[in-house]
Amino acid sequence: MNPGLFENIELHPAPTHSLGRKDHLTFRGNVASGRHGWLRLTPAYSLKLVQTLLGELGPADRVLEPFSGTGTTPLACAAAGVPCDGVDINPFLVWLAGVKLAHFADSTGAAALEAAHQIEQQAQNPKTAAWRPAIHQLDKWWDTPTLNTLATLLEGIKSAQAELPPGTADLLRVAFCRVMIATANVSFGHQSMSFNKQAPGHAAGLLVETPSQCAHRVAHAFLAAAKDVVAGTFIGAPLVDASVVLGDSRKLERIFAGKKFTAVITSPPYPNRMSYIRELRPYMYWLGFLSDGRTAGELDWKAIGGTWGCATSMLNAWTPNPDAQIPFPEFNSIVAAIGRGHALLGRYVHRYFEDIKTHLLSLREVLAPQARCRYIVGNSKFYDTILPVEQIYAALFKGAGFANIHIETIRKRTSKKELYEFIVHAQMPA
Numbered sequence: 001m002n003p004g005l006f007e008n009i010e011l012h013p014a015p016t017h018s019l020g021r022k023d024h025l026t027f028r029g030n031v032a033s034g035r036h037g038w039l040r041l042t043p044a045y046s047l048k049l050v051q052t053l054l055g056e057l058g059p060a061d062r063v064l065e066p067f068s069g070t071g072t073t074p075l076a077c078a079a080a081g082v083p084c085d086g087v088d089i090n091p092f093l094v095w096l097a098g099v100k101l102a103h104f105a106d107s108t109g110a111a112a113l114e115a116a117h118q119i120e121q122q123a124q125n126p127k128t129a130a131w132r133p134a135i136h137q138l139d140k141w142w143d144t145p146t147l148n149t150l151a152t153l154l155e156g157i158k159s160a161q162a163e164l165p166p167g168t169a170d171l172l173r174v175a176f177c178r179v180m181i182a183t184a185n186v187s188f189g190h191q192s193m194s195f196n197k198q199a200p201g202h203a204a205g206l207l208v209e210t211p212s213q214c215a216h217r218v219a220h221a222f223l224a225a226a227k228d229v230v231a232g233t234f235i236g237a238p239l240v241d242a243s244v245v246l247g248d249s250r251k252l253e254r255i256f257a258g259k260k261f262t263a264v265i266t267s268p269p270y271p272n273r274m275s276y277i278r279e280l281r282p283y284m285y286w287l288g289f290l291s292d293g294r295t296a297g298e299l300d301w302k303a304i305g306g307t308w309g310c311a312t313s314m315l316n317a318w319t320p321n322p323d324a325q326i327p328f329p330e331f332n333s334i335v336a337a338i339g340r341g342h343a344l345l346g347r348y349v350h351r352y353f354e355d356i357k358t359h360l361l362s363l364r365e366v367l368a369p370q371a372r373c374r375y376i377v378g379n380s381k382f383y384d385t386i387l388p389v390e391q392i393y394a395a396l397f398k399g400a401g402f403a404n405i406h407i408e409t410i411r412k413r414t415s416k417k418e419l420y421e422f423i424v425h426a427q428m429p430a
Contacts (some may be wrong), residue, residue, distance in 0.1 A: 179222045
């Protein structure tokens, strides 16, 4: 390693002893936190961690969240009285964050509960002809009685929307999403979603409930979810306005022309090939943000670190930009080592950091002097090659002209002893 590269960069390497998983510093710590716990999505990260980082900020600051995801940072900021603007390239996540950041009147919650009772009753007699999404192998996700009930629930929300106060239908859609994923034949035993061997309502391959019983169970779950969502509107509600807009974090100067931020708190996608579009497909199809697999792949290609569907074939044709060198001495040898195991993965890592370099150069254009940046990142391992993500981020920050760069190790991520989560700290010059 070139000693000059990390001059003025304070490194806190991963310790030789275990830090433990510290689940309160993951999305698991958000589950009982009001709006933060509305949906269990793997792109979410730790509310507790964001709140800790917010301790040094106040109402005079303005936070930027360039990878807003589920809106954890904007909502935590707004609840603490700190203005925040977020960006995300996924329209479903922008919608979800907007619902979380909304100011709801008491009458909105009451209207949502009244409508939920009516929709629950309608769903006791499911409509077999109700619209359902064009998800590939739909019957792999839900059995027919469950699917009919879900479709009837969503139709009821759409039918009631015109007569409901503003924002009410969005609360009902959040409740629907909770029931939709809870009744799907999927498991969240790992960091990403996988299919179960047997669906809810089945045991050892045998049907243990009638279609009528299934409709009652799913409809009742929707009503319970609606009650929980409405209760969540009163917990951690925003004290100041915050927003999340649809946009590309590599073009921040276009999105926030004329604005200057004093802080950045974010957790960008990790370079580990976990596709967020894959995790979000069921929500996006049901709510109308996706209609076909090609669109899903194209959206993942636009995202940093995406490789779902046709994004994989696009990555196969991608070549590095010779003018976008990554200022980390071992970078090319690391990419080459990963590429020897699988050429596609080598290109994936290379493209990821080219995108992050572009993002950081764009970030400079919207930051105030001495603005503080906090990037929560995790390292990765491809075959036998460790990808020191935190060190490459530090090098990219330095290459982009940032100062006071240091790396803080915060927790062990998985059972793999080499994988940790870090905060990369950096600051705009005065």
